[in-house]
Amino acid sequence: MPSSNPLPPKEGALFRKLLKCYELKQYKNGLKLAKQILSNPKYTEHGETLAMKGLTLNGLGRREEAYKYVRLGLRNDLRSHVCWHVYGLLQRSDKKYDEAIKCYRNALKWEKDNLQILKDLSLLQIQMRDLEGYKETRHHLFTLRPSQQASWIGFAMSYHLLRDYEMANSILETFSQSQTAIEAHDYRHSELLLYQNQILVESERLQQALDHLIKYQGQIVDKLAVLESMGDLYIKLKQHEKAVPIFETLIRRNPENVFYYEQYMLAGQVTEPRAVVAIYRVFQEQYPRALCPRRLPLNIASGAEFRIVADEYLRRGLRKGIPPLFVNVRTLHQVSEKAAIIEKLMLQYYENLTRSGHFSREDADAGAPVEPASALVWTALFLAQHYDYMRDTDSALEYINVAIDHTPTLIELLITKGRIFKHAGDPVEAYVWLEEAQSMDTADRYINSKCAKYMLRGNMVQEAEEICAKFTREGVSAMDNLNEMQCMWFQTECALAYQRMGRWGESLKKCHEVERHFAEIVEDQFDFHTYCMRKMTLRAYVGLLRLEDVLRQHPFYFKAAKCAIEVYIRLYDKPLKSEAAIEEIDIENLPPSELKKLRSKQRKAKKKAELESAQAAQAQVKREQHQKSKQQANQETDPDAPQLDELVADKLERTDEPLEKAIDFLKPLQQLAKDRIETHLLAFEVYYRKNKLLLMLQSIRRARAVDPKHPEVHSCVIRFIKSLASYAKQQQQPLNEHVQQVLDKATEELIGRKTPQQLNDEFIAKHNASIMHLYEGARSLYELDASKKAAAIKLVTSFNLSKMRLEEAVKIYTALRDGDVFGDCENEAAAYQQACHERFQYARIFRNVEELEAQLQEKEAARLRAEEEQQQLNHVDSSEQAVPVLATAAAAS
C-alpha cells in the first residue's frame, strides 16, 4: 500500500478486516476495528483509518461525523489513494457525482491500476453519461483483468452505448468463443446471447442476427424472445412464409396481443381489408374467448362491412354489460362515417330494447329470446357517452338521466353524468356527481381518485386532499404522503388548480415537487449499474439507460413544466408586491370611511392570518416529528437520501429571477419534447421577455417546423418583428453586426419584404374561417396599432359562436375579461359573456355570479326540504320499511 504511513502487520491485518466489514455492511464491527487501530498511540492520526472510520459512520447514517473524519483522514495523508477513494465514495453517497469523479481521479493519480477505484469511477461515468470516459475506464479495466467475465461485458457495452456496434459485437463474439462448458438452462448466458443479438439487430445486420439466433436458440431459455425476434427478422428479410407459423404459435400463446396479429398480417402479406377481416373471423372461431380478434376488425372494416362487425361487437358488449365498451370503441369516432354508423346502431338498439326487449325488430319477429334487462341501461349509458363525445350535452344528459332513473345505484352512470358536465364547462356540478358516486362505494380507489381529480378541476384542493386521505397512510398528512408516494397525477392537477386560483407560490411548489420526483428517478438508476451487470439482464439494462435519457419526456413532467413556466412568466409580467408594500396601498388617498373599512378588514385578515399561521406551525411541528421518526427508521436502511431545501410557497413566488427559473424547466422540454409545439411557443414567451432576438427566432423556426399553420406562431412572428424594430431604441446601442446579419437573413426568409401590418392583414383575410387564427390576428392588430382596439375586438366577438368550441370561447372570453390582450374592455367582455352563455348554457364561466349564488341557495333549500321530508317519512313508515325498496324496484322496471 503506497501510503506515506504504512501500518505494521498486526494493524495492517485489522485494517484489511475493516475494509471487509465495510463491504459486507457490518458497520458496527468496522467501527470497533477502527477504534482498535486508532487506540495504538503511534497511529492515532492514521489517515486511511480515520477516513475508513468516517465512511463506516456514513454507513450508519451519521453524515456530519462522517465528513469530519474523512476530511481529517485525507488531510493527514494526502498521497493516499485510499483516502481519496473514500472521500469519493462519501461524495457519491451524497449524490455529488461531479465532485466524486474528481476524487476518484485524484485517487487514480496515486494508484492508477486500482480495480476498485476504476470500477467505482466507471459507475459514476455511466450515471453522468460520460460515455467516452466510460469507454476509457472500461478498457482500462479490461486490460487489467481480461479473465473476468464482467470486464468483457462492460467493455462491450461501452462500445454499444456509443453505437459502435461492430466493435461491441466482436468483443462479445471473442468472449463467447473463449467460454467453455455452458451449463444447461444458464439464464445469464442466455441473456448474454440475446443481448448480442440485440446489438446485431440494432446494427441492421439482420441476416447475421438471424443466423446467430438460429445457431444458439437451443441455449436461450427465453423462448418467447426468440420467437418474437425470429418472426420479426423473417419479415424484415422478406422470408414471409417462414414468419407465418411463428406468429401462429405466438397467437396461440397469447391471443390478446395486438402486435402478434399485426405481424401475422404482415407475414401473410394480407393488406386488403376484406381479406384481413376474413382472417380475423377464422381467429374468432379458433379463440372464442379472445377479445382481440373481435375488436381489431373494427379498425380495418368500412362501410357495410363495418356495420356488420360493429353490430356483432356492440351487441356482445351490451349483452354482457361491459362498462368500458364506449371507451373501447372511442378511437373509431375519429372517422366520422364510423361514428355515424355506431350512433345509428345504438339508436336502433335503444328503440327496440324499450319496445320489445330485443336489439332489433328482426330478432323480435323471429321470436328470439329477449335480452337481459340491463342491456337497456348499458345502451343508454353508451349513447350518453357518445353524445358527450360529440359535445351534444342536451342529448347526453337526456340519455344518462334515463339510465339513472332505471338503475340509480350504478356508479358508472354517475361518473358519466359528472363527465358530461365537466365537458360542458361546469366543473362544480361535475364534482357533485362524482362525490355522489364516490359515496356509494367508499372502498373503491378508482372512484376515490376520480372524485379527487374532479374536485381539483373545481379548484377545491382542501376537499380533494380530504378525499385522498381515505387511502393514504395513517398518521401522516395526506398531502405529504401523496408527495412521498410520487403521486404525480394529483400533484400536477393540484398545481393547475392553484394556478387557476392565482396562488402562484403553491402552484410552483407542486411543480417543483414533480420536478424533484423526476430527479429522484434519475438518481435511482445508480444501483442498477452494478446490479444489472451482475445479473446479466443487459437488454433490460440498456432499455433502462435509454429510458432515463428521455425521462423528462413524460407527460407528467410536461404538464408540470408548462404550468411552472406559465406561472413564472406571469410573475415576471406582474411581480408580486412584497408583503410590507401591500400594507401601504394608497392609504393616503382613501376617504376616512373607506379607511375605517379597510382597517377593520385588515384586522380581520390579520386575525385570520395569525390563526392560519398557528395552524401551520402546528402542522410544521407534526411534520418535523414525522420527519424525525422517518429519519430514525431510515437510519439503518437509507443513509444516503440527501436533505433538500424545503420548498416554501412564499419564497418561490417572490423569486428575483423568474425567467431563469422558467428556463430551468424549459431546457428539458426543448431537448426532449421537441415535437410538441407548446414547447417552442413557451420558449418564445420566455425569450421575448428576455429580449433575446436570436433565441426568439430559434423558437419560431422550431415551432414552424412542428406546425407552420399553428395560429400562435403568427403572433410570435409579429412580436418578434416588433422587438427587432425597437431593439436599438431600448438598449440604446446598435445590434452587433454579426447578429444583425443573421437576423436580416432570417427575417427575409420569414416575411419577405412585407411590413408587419401587411402581413397581419393578409393573415386575417386568409384565415377568416378559423376563430383561433382570427384571435391571433386581432391580437397582433392591437399590438401593432393600439388605436385599432375596437376593430380588433370586433373581429373576434363577431365570429359566429355556433361554429365555435367551448375551449375557444373560453380563451377569447378570458382574454377580454382579464384585459391583458386588448387592453381594458369591460363592456365588450360582459356582452361577450352574455352571448357565450346563450350558446354554452352549462359552462360555469359564462354565468353570472348572482345567478350562481341563487342556484346555490336554492339547492341548499331543496336539500333542507328533502331532509325534512325524509324525517317525516321516517316517522310515518318506521313500521313499513318495505315501501322505499318497492319504490326503487318500480322505478327500475
Add this chain to the structure above:
Amino acid sequence: MTEAEEINGTEVEDDEQDSKQKKSDAKRHDDGAADLERVTDYAEEKEISAANISSAVEQFGNQRNKENELRVAKEKELQKVQVKKEDIELIMNELLVSKSHAEKVLREQSGDVVAALEAIISN
C-alpha cells in the same frame, strides 16, 4: 391546573401509543425497501478461463489506439482553428449556451461567428 396536567399526561401516553403504532406501520411499509437494499450487496466476480484471451486483449488494444489517434487528430484539427474570445462571448450571451458549447460550435464552423450563430438557431 391539576386537571390540565392530567389531560396532558394522557395525551403523552396517547402519543407514545401512536408512535408505537407508527413504528410497526413503518416496518410493514418498508419491507420492500429492505429487499431493495440487498441490490447493492457485495458480490464476488466470476472468472473465466484465461485461454486464448491475451491475443484478443492485444487486438482490442490496437483497435482502440487507432480510435484514439483518430480522435486526437480531429481534436488537433479543431484546436488549430483560430477563434476570438469576443466571438465566444457573443454566442454565449446571445444564445445562453455554455462556454464549451459555444467554443465547440465556433471551431466546427472554422471560426465564422455568423455561421456559428446560424448553426445553433437552426437546429
